[in-house]
Amino acid sequence: MLLASCAGLNGFACKKPGQAEQRASGSSAGSNAITIGHYASMTGATAHFGQDTDKAARLAIEQLNAQGGVLGKQLELVTLDTRGDSAEAANAVTRLIDVEKVHAIIGEVASSLSLAGGRIAQRRSIPMVSPSSTNPKVTEVGDYIFRVCYIDPFQGKVMATFARDNLKFGKVALLKDVKNDYSIGLADSFRSAFEAAGGQIVVEQSYSAGDTDFSAQLTAIKGSGAQAIYVPGYYSEVGAIARTAERLGLKVPLMGGDGWDAPDLFKIGGSALNGSYFSNHFATDTATPRAQRFVADFKAKFGQEPTGLAALGYDAVLVLADAMKRAGSTDPRALRDALAATKNFEAVTGSITIDKDRNPQKSSVVLEIEDGKAKFVALVAP
Amino acid sequence: MSLSQLLQQILNGLSLGSIYALIALGYTMVYGILKLINFAHGEVFMVGAYAGYFAALGLGVDQAASGGGFPLHLAALALALAMGSAALLGMAIEYLAYRPVRNAPRLTPLITAIGVSLFLQNAALLAFSPNPRPYPPILRELRYEVGGVIVTNVKLAIFAVAIALMLLLRWFVQSTWTGKAMRAVATNVDAARLMGIDVNRIIRVTFAVGSALAAAGGILFGLDQIMINPSMGVLTGLKAFVAAVLGGIGNIQGAVVGGLLIGLAEQLTAGYISPDYRDAITFLILILILMLRPQGLFGLVRPEKV
Numbered sequence: 032m033l034l035a036s037c038a039g040l041n042g043f044a045c046k047k048p049g050q051a052e053q054r055a056s057g058s059s060a061g062s063n064a065i066t067i068g069h070y071a072s073m074t075g076a077t078a079h080f081g082q083d084t085d086k087a088a089r090l091a092i093e094q095l096n097a098q099g100g101v102l103g104k105q106l107e108l109v110t111l112d113t114r115g116d117s118a119e120a121a122n123a124v125t126r127l128i129d130v131e132k133v134h135a136i137i138g139e140v141a142s143s144l145s146l147a148g149g150r151i152a153q154r155r156s157i158p159m160v161s162p163s164s165t166n167p168k169v170t171e172v173g174d175y176i177f178r179v180c181y182i183d184p185f186q187g188k189v190m191a192t193f194a195r196d197n198l199k200f201g202k203v204a205l206l207k208d209v210k211n212d213y214s215i216g217l218a219d220s221f222r223s224a225f226e227a228a229g230g231q232i233v234v235e236q237s238y239s240a241g242d243t244d245f246s247a248q249l250t251a252i253k254g255s256g257a258q259a260i261y262v263p264g265y266y267s268e269v270g271a272i273a274r275t276a277e278r279l280g281l282k283v284p285l286m287g288g289d290g291w292d293a294p295d296l297f298k299i300g301g302s303a304l305n306g307s308y309f310s311n312h313f314a315t316d317t318a319t320p321r322a323q324r325f326v327a328d329f330k331a332k333f334g335q336e337p338t339g340l341a342a343l344g345y346d347a348v349l350v351l352a353d354a355m356k357r358a359g360s361t362d363p364r365a366l367r368d369a370l371a372a373t374k375n376f377e378a379v380t381g382s383i384t385i386d387k388d389r390n391p392q393k394s395s396v397v398l399e400i401e402d403g404k405a406k407f408v409a410l411v412a413p
Numbered sequence: 414m415s416l417s418q419l420l421q422q423i424l425n426g427l428s429l430g431s432i433y434a435l436i437a438l439g440y441t442m443v444y445g446i447l448k449l450i451n452f453a454h455g456e457v458f459m460v461g462a463y464a465g466y467f468a469a470l471g472l473g474v475d476q477a478a479s480g481g482g483f484p485l486h487l488a489a490l491a492l493a494l495a496m497g498s499a500a501l502l503g504m505a506i507e508y509l510a511y512r513p514v515r516n517a518p519r520l521t522p523l524i525t526a527i528g529v530s531l532f533l534q535n536a537a538l539l540a541f542s543p544n545p546r547p548y549p550p551i552l553r554e555l556r557y558e559v560g561g562v563i564v565t566n567v568k569l570a571i572f573a574v575a576i577a578l579m580l581l582l583r584w585f586v587q588s589t590w591t592g593k594a595m596r597a598v599a600t601n602v603d604a605a606r607l608m609g610i611d612v613n614r615i616i617r618v619t620f621a622v623g624s625a626l627a628a629a630g631g632i633l634f635g636l637d638q639i640m641i642n643p644s645m646g647v648l649t650g651l652k653a654f655v656a657a658v659l660g661g662i663g664n665i666q667g668a669v670v671g672g673l674l675i676g677l678a679e680q681l682t683a684g685y686i687s688p689d690y691r692d693a694i695t696f697l698i699l700i701l702i703l704m705l706r707p708q709g710l711f712g713l714v715r716p717e718k719v
Contacts, residue, residue, distance in 0.1 A: 236686055244429060250422055278567070
């Protein structure tokens with residue numbers, strides 16, 4: 032059974048640092064455990080996304096089980112690695128449904144991967160909750176797909192408003208990842224909101240996930256007179272982009288979204304990121320009592336501060352467990368209807384009410400980076 | 414588009430091109446002698462980058478970085494260690510994978526090479542994890558501005574190391590006994606053997622030298638591009654291969670010129686047309702050269718084979 036939870040053909044996919052395998056031996060559908068599947072990038076260029084989310088999800092499940100579980104049964108989490116690859120994401124979801132017989136699925140962080148996995152979950156009618164995929168298309172896949180975070184049109188607008196009103200910038204350059212639905216979506220919503228507010232996008236440049244050289248794009252941006260660069264990408268590339276910009280003597284702040292939210296951002300980008308801003312779901316330094324309790328529990332268990340993505344991973348499990356309690360069963364259709372009826376659920380990242388498009392309405396924080404730490408600077412309501 | 418911007422793009426293109434050139438040399442040298450496209454060469458480049466990474470960490474680059482910076486002699490030692498490990502790896506690949514099939518039909522070694530490449534890639538995924546790693550600060554970054562163009566000491570180091578290694582290679586091939594023997598083997602293996610040249614040894618040396626150059630390319634790549642990962646050798650290796658074909662495979666000067674041209678073409682395409690065509694341009698060049706001048710730029714006069 033242990034081996035059954037390894038995705039892919041490669042041995043390394045089985046590595047799950049710091050995780051206890053919580054599988055009861057011989058468990059399957061109909062036994063006394065409720066199985067929740069989690070597909071996540073446990074390795075690869077976005078490994079932090081998966082690992083942080085998985086840690087928090089396991090913390091949530093541990094706490095729920097300590098309180099007696101859900102519907103009188105213990106919860107069990109089975110995690111499969113996607114390596115940040117959409118084909119692997121689709122494989123993982125198929126495997127969770129066919130082999131692991133899960134009752135519900137959590138995942139992914141990356142929108143492109145949630146789209147790939149969500150299509151399978153929808154076709155097989157298994158409810159899926161994405162903790163932190165912000166591209167609107169994710170929940171448009173169908174009525175079994177939910178999320179517990181805000182969506183890109185709002186997130187792009189948050190940074191556009193902040194750049195225009197708080198930072199008083201008039202000229203901004205865009206640098207987006209053309210292989211990434213999330214990045215394209217954020218760039219689009221930023222552009223329209225920034226231009227509507229009277230700002231100007233002076234130059235648009237792009238890269239592809241996996242690129243290592245950004246000097247051509249940044250050299251072009253340098254000559255454009257931009258006061259800031261909006262880079263709605265993922266942390267690995269953003270860190271390298273910040274370092275390259277510094278090398279080219281490009282001294283303007285970078286701005287981005289929740290894809291920046293990983294400790295490795297600071298490890299790669301270092302001091303080149305000072306004075307940069309990004310929007311996020313959660314700030315550890317301005318949290319509610321509910322959130323403070325989560326921060327304390329997370330720190331006690333893992334010895335590190337939770338990221339915003341971790342907080343959403345925690346919330347995804349809580350929302351799912353709440354829906355199971357209200358549905359009174361793990362029947363996929365009943366669970367779907369209960370998820371859709373989620374109202375004023377007090378979660379770590381704020382109050383969650385699922386709207387008719389299966390998205391919650393939530394506010395966003397803006398963080399500023401200073402010496403390897405992200406500090407709260409503003410709260411933007413929807 | 415200002416002039417300083419153009420110069421900046423050219424400078425960045427040449428530094429990337431120097432790295433391609435260092436890798437292309439390995440392809441061209443092996444081809445010159447064995448008529449084999451060593452598709453595992455991109456992976457040797459990747460392993461070289463990791464060897465440099467671990468050597469630098471082992472020599473205390475992290476502690477040194479918070480102090481006054483990594484001493485230059487330790488940086489040189491890390492480079493030498495990486496080149497040495499890659500040379501050993503190159504010789505091992507030759508001995509274990511290519512020697513047994515050396516006299517088989519030409520397709521067999523080619524497929525073996527692809528197999529070795531896949532094996533090394535996956536072994537690296539297993540050993541190093543697929544997570545990208547930021548390259549350690551082997552050089553403390555300094556920036557100079559010359560007429561609006563930013564020159565970093567990293568770029569200068571790339572040029573210095575690349576040029577020094579290429580001159581060293583030229584001296585080695587032209588003036589040493591082993592170099593002469595390499596050229597003899599490239600010209601005619603049987604005749605060389607009849608003249609008392611140990612062909613196996615020469616092939617071994619060729620792999621060692623080519624692999625060491627690729628490892629140097631790997632370290633420079635890590636410094637320049639900030640991050641390394643186990644699949645970095647795939648695309649970079651292919652581009653360096655195109656550089657070798659562009660220059661005329663088997664031709665040393667051709668590999669250097671080809672590398673620089675590919676680096677420039679890539680950077681200027683990314684800067685002035687669209688970054689989306691950055692990789693496409695390299696392969697467009699490959700198609701054009703194969704259609705219009707399959708022997709490569711330097712293929713008209715009888716190439717100096719190595």
